Amino acid sequence: MNTAIWIIGGILAALAGYVVAYFISKQNAKSAANIILEDAKREADVIKEKKILQAKEEEMKILSEADRTATQKIQKAQASESRARQREQQLNQQQGEIARRKRELDSVKATLDAREQALEQRSQKAEQLCREAQEELERISGLSVEEAKEKLVESLKDEAKSAAASYINDIMDDAKLTASREAKKIVIQSIQRVATETAVENSVTVFHIDNDEIKGRIIGREGRNIRALEAATGIEIIVDDTPEAIVLSGFDPVRREIARLALHQLVVDGRIHPARIEEVVAKVRKQVEEEIIETGKRTAIDLGIHGLHPELIRMVGKMKYRSSYGQNLLQHSRETANLCAVMASELGLNPKKARRAGLLHDIGKVPDDEPELPHALLGMKLAEKFKEKPEICNAIGAHHDEVEQTSLLAPIVQVCDAISGARPGARREIVEAYIKRLNDLEQLALSYPGVLKTYAIQAGRELRVIVGADKITDEETDKLSNEIARKIQDEMTYPGQVKITVIRETRAVAFAK
Structure with a gap:
C-alpha cells in the first residue's frame, strides 16, 4: 500500500515536473521568438532603407537621362527651326528675284513684239521691192526666173566640175608620186637585203669518163645495155666521138640526175648488163627521191616554214633539179620567199605568210603530171588541194595575173617574183x-x-x-x-x-x- 502510494506520488511528482518544465520551456521559446522577430524587423528596416535609397538613385538617373534627352531634342528642334527660317528667307528672296525677272521678261517681250511688228512691216516692204526688182530684171533681161536659175546652175556646175577635176588631178599626182617613192624605197631595201646565186639551165648533162673504152661497155652487145639504160631512165644517152664524155639528153632534170648517178655507179662497179642496170636505176631513183624530200624539209626549216603538207615538201625539193632561164628554181623560190618576208615586214603585214607564199609560188612548175594549165593556176590548185590558206592560194594563182588578186600577199609575191627574176645576173639567155x-x-x-x-x-x-x-x-x-x-x-x-x-x-x- 505504501509502495503503491510512493509510486503514485512519484508519478504525480514526475507529472508536476514535466508540466513545470513545459511551462518554463514555453516561456523561453516565446522570449527567443520575440528576440528573433525583433532582429528580423531591424534587418527588414535596414533592407528597406537600402532599397529606398537604390530606388531614389535609379529615379535620379532616369530623371537625369530624361532631362538630357529632352535637352537634345529641344536643341535639334531649335536647329531645325533655324534652318527652316533660313530656308524661308531664301525662298522669299528667290520669289522676289523671280518676280523681278518676270517683270524684266515681260518688258523684253513687249519690246520684241514691237520689233517683230516693225520687222514684219519691213519684210513686207522688202518683198514688195524684191518683186518689183525681179519684174524689172525680167523685163530688162528677157528671161524668166526659172530660166535664169537654170543658166546659173549650169554655169556653177561647169565651174565646180572644172575645179573638182583640177583638185582630183592634183591629189592623184601627189598620191602617185608619194606611193611611187615609197614603193621604190621598199623594193630597193628588199633587194639590198636579199641575194642568191644563179645556175645555168641545161637540157643536157655531160657525164665524164676516164677513157673511151668504157663507151663500148656502156653500149653493150648490139646496144642492149644502152637501150636498157634509156628504157629504165627515160633519158636519151648519146655516145659519139666526143672524147671522154657521154651526153645525157632529156627535158626532165630529175631523170637526168637519176641517169647520171646510175651511170656513175655502173662505171665504178664495172658490172654493166640489163639486169644490173635496172637494179641500179631503181636504187638510185629511191636515193634521189629521199634526197628530194630531205631538200624540201631542209628548205622549209631554213625559211622557218612549218606545217607544209608532205607532198608540197616533196615538190619544193624537186625544184632543186629545175631551172628557168638559167636560174635554179629552188634558189629563185627561196630568194622570192625572203624578199616577200622583207617587203611584208616593211608594209606591216605577216612576214611568215608572205614567206610561205613566196616559197610555194612556182610549185606548178614541178608537178608529177603535165596538165595543160599555166603553172600559176596549177600551183594554186595544188595549194588548195593540200589545204593551204585562201590568201596564200590566191597569191600563188595571181602572181602572173591569171586570177584576180584578193589579198595584199598577191601583189607582194608578184613583185618579188619579178625582182628575183629581173635583177642583173639572175637569169641567162643568149x-x-x-x-x-x-x-x-x-x-x-x-x-x-x-x-x-x-x-x-x-x-x-x-x-x-x-x-x-x-x-x-x-x-x-x-x-x-x-x-x-x-x-x-x-x-x-x-x-x-x-x-x-x-x-x-x-x-x-x-x-x-
Missing part, C-alpha cells in the same frame, strides 16, 4: 635570141592596123600595144588583144606566157596664156 624575140613581139603587134606603138617589157613577159583612139573603138580593143595573143601562140616560141595589154586613150591638151 643576147641575140633574147633581143630578136622582143623585136619579133613588137613587130608582130605593129602589123595590125590602128596600132601606133608597141613595147615589150618585163623581159618579154608583157607586150603593151598603144592604139589610136580615132582608129579603134573600145569594143575593138578586146578583139585586138585576143587576136595578137592567138597569133603569138601560133607563130612564136617563148617561155612561160606573154601578157598583151592594149591601151586606147584620148588626150586633150590646152594652153593657158
